Amino acid sequence: MRFVPVALAGLLTASAVAQPKFLHPDRVRYDGQCFTIDGKDTFLFSGAFHYFRCPKALWRDRFRAIKEAGFNAVETYVAWNWSERKPPVETGDFSQINLRDLDEWLTMAEKEFGLYTIVRPGPYICAEWATGGFPNWLSQFRPAQVSPSTMWFRGDDPFFMDWSRHWMEAVAKVVNKHQQFRQPMGGHGVILWQVENEYDFAGQPESAKRNYVRDLIKVSQKNGIEVPIFGCWTRIIRDPKGDPILSQAFDNPNQYPRTNIEAVRGALEDQHLAQPWAPKMVTEFQGGWFGQVGGLAAEEQGGIDDRQINALTLYAIENGLTALNYYMLFGGTNLGDWAAEGITTSYDYNAPIREWGGTGPKYRAVQAIGKMLEKYGADLARSEEAPAPTGTPPANLKVAARLGRSGAHYLFVRNVSRTEAVSGTVLGTVECHLEPFGMNVFRYTTDPSKGEWLVQPVGVPRVAMPPAIPIRTAEAAIAEPAGWKVASDGSTTEKLGVYDSRFLFFRTEAKGAGKVLFLRTAGGELVSSDPNQPRGLRGGLVWERPSADMRFVFFNPGWPNGGSAMELPHGLVGASLLDEAPSGATISDWRGRIISGPEDRSLVSSAVDTSGWTRGLAPELFASHTTSILRTTVDIGGKVDSNAILHTDGVDDEGWFFVNGHLVGELHTYDVPADFAVGQYLHPGKNDIALIIRNNDGPGGLSGPLSIEAPFPKGREVKVMWTDRTNVGRYTSYDLGPSAGILRNEHPKIEGPRPNGPLQVRSRIRFARPKGEGVAWEIALHAGGDGFLTLNGQPLGRFWEVGPQRGFYLPPSMLRDENVLELSVIPGRLGDRITAAELRPLPMKE
Structure with a gap:
């Protein structure tokens, strides 16, 4: 009974707040139902495609698939660390920023493929991307007076906000010319600009959130952003408390319900209750889910298949959704070491467009919806909820209705059973058959007998697949660290000026019989070739009987994509020689x-x-x-x-x-x-x-x-040397094992400590460019150790022996007539090199 007064209070609060003012209402505006672009009511049908997760040579193929599926918009994050890899001198220095790829991506989407674009510059993007998009060098500017327990990123510290302005200004200047109002009438450009991202979960006090988001909106507008501004899961925008700046944006939920699609209704109602003047929109509408190191790959997970995406989308439209953005529509690849800690190289996401550009049942499901929206999207965008038809529908069928502005009726028919198909009639005479978890929309004007079912996926013929190509031999060599330098200013990545996850080698001189060497580490794993196994203690390692000359490799698993840990150092924090080992x-x-x-x-x-x-x-x-x-x-x-x-x-x-x-x-x-x-x-x-x-x-x-x-008892400092260089020894050839048993995703049991041995081993295979029509290619590997893959010297991604990923997509733009794929690892429980390999075709249509 308490819901009614709370709802009324929400409506009163919402109606009292200043509503957004559109600077170009003839070009882009919205109301409580939908967007209106260039004077036309528009159902916004969009999907995420991150340009930095796809080689530029493949953009056009991905855009073509998006356009052919009926989408009218595309969205991307803009990753700060991808664009500004070296630290500038100060916030007014933009010399290190390179946003040419964003500019080119927007131009291709808008001019060549006629897609509206949505830009999400952060500064925080999450995205399962290293440091959530923040450059790793940024933490070196953190003021000393900021408490160690305080999260500096995403807060309202003046120094941090200066750096956020630095980034937002740079992106805004590139995006400015792409905005919809700068295009010819009927053209395509940027229609939406997001500030921050999922800020409800940032762990900042509300006062800091309000200050920070206000500042992001102001700097965006100051630098020429005049299209609508929005947030996702940023409730201070929904409840601006009269703030005239926050009131100029609107907020949306993200939705990842898997098969619990009914949860979407509550999220949309909550959003609309707080912002009745804004359309029901979902910024991230489930297009799949990411793969995790040691967990499940995207394609192994349940509840994200073609039936789920069809039912989820149609159910949301039934409940008034008029703007959606699938996350992801195309996932792509975390090339190099850009994946956040714990995220696989593949960012396939089991999205409608697969990592390699392939399309299958899930793509055809969204394509069928896209074709419906191309024809009737404007009418649905202005439709109203209507009474369901009278009569009792067949068991397990739920029926709802909407009435379009044209006068057309849209009947949303859903099979609530997850296990049984259902057949029967609706509207008395209209035949209906739905597979388990199936859903469709029936449209008619006055005579149901002349109506039509709108969602009709079209099958495609399967392409004959060429055979897999086993690789018989490989070669391996030990890489020895070389070019040692004194770590005079500390040994963390920040102090060493290393802003990626490359292997770092350390060397200590621990002289003195009977002493104990303690090395404190952060954000990674320190491995020694010393025969004595250390024991872990309080973020570090203790050697009871250290050698006089100790050598180590630091394995950085990558940076997390959220929380205060994004700011923490990685590497060797300290080294000391103790008289006795601390207890614990x-x-x-x-x-x-x-x-x-x-x-x-x-x-x-x-x-x-x-x-x-x-x-x-x-x-x-x-x-x-x-x-x-x-x-x-x-x-x-x-x-x-x-x-x-x-x-x-x-x-x-x-x-x-x-x-x-x-x-x-x-x-x-x-x-x-x-x-x-x-x-x-x-x-x-x-x-x-x-x-x-x-x-x-x-x-x-x-x-x-x-x-x-x-x-810890007091100790004396130990001299530390470091390097990121190696001298590679002579490669020795060896035979590979059978490759037929390699699965695309595997879950080996990994137990015990890493074995003693060399600090780094490199193994490589050679192969000719594979051939085949209508296919892409991947390399399937069995190997031991953890490390990095390169293809012809270009970074391909990370290999984790714990799995699950064993199949690695080979972008055609990286292939040559003759190819070398190399794996560099620290030895692991499953070995230290490639032991089996096979080139395998991936279907472009299935």
Whole structure:
């Protein structure tokens, strides 16, 4: 009963807020139903295509597929780190920015293919892209007075906002000439400009959010952006509290419901309740999902197939959606090391247009909707909800109706069963057959017998596939670090001026018998060729009996795409020689269960029996929008250090930490390491540890192990040398194993520490350009180790022995008549080189 007054209050608040003023209403405007472009009501049918995830030579093919599917718009993020790879001198220095590819991409979309464009410059883009799009050099400008616990990125610190203005100004100047009002009437240009991205989840206080977003809108307008400005999941725009700047934008949800398509209705209603003058729009409408290192590839995941995208889209249109942007329409490839930490090289997304440009049932599903919208989109954009037909429909059929401005009736017919097809009649005489989870739209004017079913996917003949081509031999060599330099100003990537994830080699001189070498690392894995295995401790490694000359390779897994961890250094943070090893105990053997929320502390007590709880860190404990409690015990022996700390590498998204029932610390920003003083709460022997984790969205859980540790004794500094260069030894040929058993995606069991051995091994294969009509090609690999792939010297992506990706797309623009593919790895549990390889065709139409 409380819903009614809340809704009325929302309407009163919304109607009292200043509504957006359009600077060019004759060219681009919107109202509570739809966009009007050049005087024509327009159903905005768009999809994401990131120009930086696709070689330029392939853009035209991808645009052609988009246009042929009936889309009238295309969207892209603009990645700051892709465009400004080296640090400028100061915020007024634009000499390092290169946005030519954005300019060319917009021109091709608008002029050659007649597509409207949507630009999302961030500065934060997420996108499963390294550092969420922020340049890694940006954190070196973080003021020293900013608290270590404060997230500087995406906040309202004046220095950070200066840098954000620097970026937004640069992009706006390129986009300015592309705006719709600068094109001839009836032409195509930029129609929408987004500021920030998914800001509701940034972990910033509301005052900072308001200041920052206001500033982004102001700098956009100051630099010539005069098309409508919008946000996604940025609720301060929905509730601007009378702010005249925030009131000039509108906000939209993102929707990734998989098969729970009914969730879309609530999101659209919530958006429209707050902004009744803006159309129902979804900025990111589920086009698939990304693949994760050690997890599932996109094509292995459920709930993102052709039936889902058809039902999701039509159900949203049934509920008044008039503007959508599939994320992704074409996913592409994370070439080189641009993938965010934990994201596969392939960004295929199982999108309608596949990574290699292929199209199949999912493409044909959106193409059928696109053809419907080409013909009736304007009428649907101005349609109103109408009463459903009288009568009882067949079991499992749900029927809804909309009435177009033309007077046409649109009947939305949905099979709610996920397992059974349904046949029957609607409107008395209209035959209907829907497969499980099927949905269609029937249009008629006055006589249903003269109506038509609008969504009609067209099949295509399958192309005969050429055979796979096994590769029989390879060659390998050891790469030794060379060109050592003194790390005089620290050994993190930031201090060394390294802004990517290349291999870094370190060398220490640890002289002194009986000493202990401690190396503190951040954001990656340090591997030594020393025969003595180190033990991990508090973000670092301890060698009890170090050699006098120690050599290491630092393996950087990439930067996360969100949270404060985007700002953290990667590399070797410090090196010291100690007289004795610090004590510590790693916390493990967790049991967990889902609870109602973090305020529920009833299960923290050690008196609560956990025998029936889930063992280990099961993924379901950290599902999106879930709160769970974890419990375990840790034995610290017979002595308690009063200065002991509880160390954590962080949680995703929020955490509450308990020792023997006492709350010792909280974290409200994800993936941030922390130390909590716990000495006063410990006692000899076993101690009870509890942790409550709330996951607000996306993947969640622990960012790394927890430990109870004593403070470090004082030590003396150790001289550190570093290099990113190697001398490659002589390549030795060897035979490869059978390739027929390689799967595109595999999930090997990886256990134990990395073996001792060389710091880097390179293996390579040679092959002629594969031939075949109507196909693309990939290389399928079995290999050990973790590292980087190159094709003819150009970066192809990252290889992870843990999987899942084993098939790597070979862009034709990178192929030559004779080719060399090389894998550079740190040795792993499955070996240190390519062991089997095969060229395999990928269908362009299926």
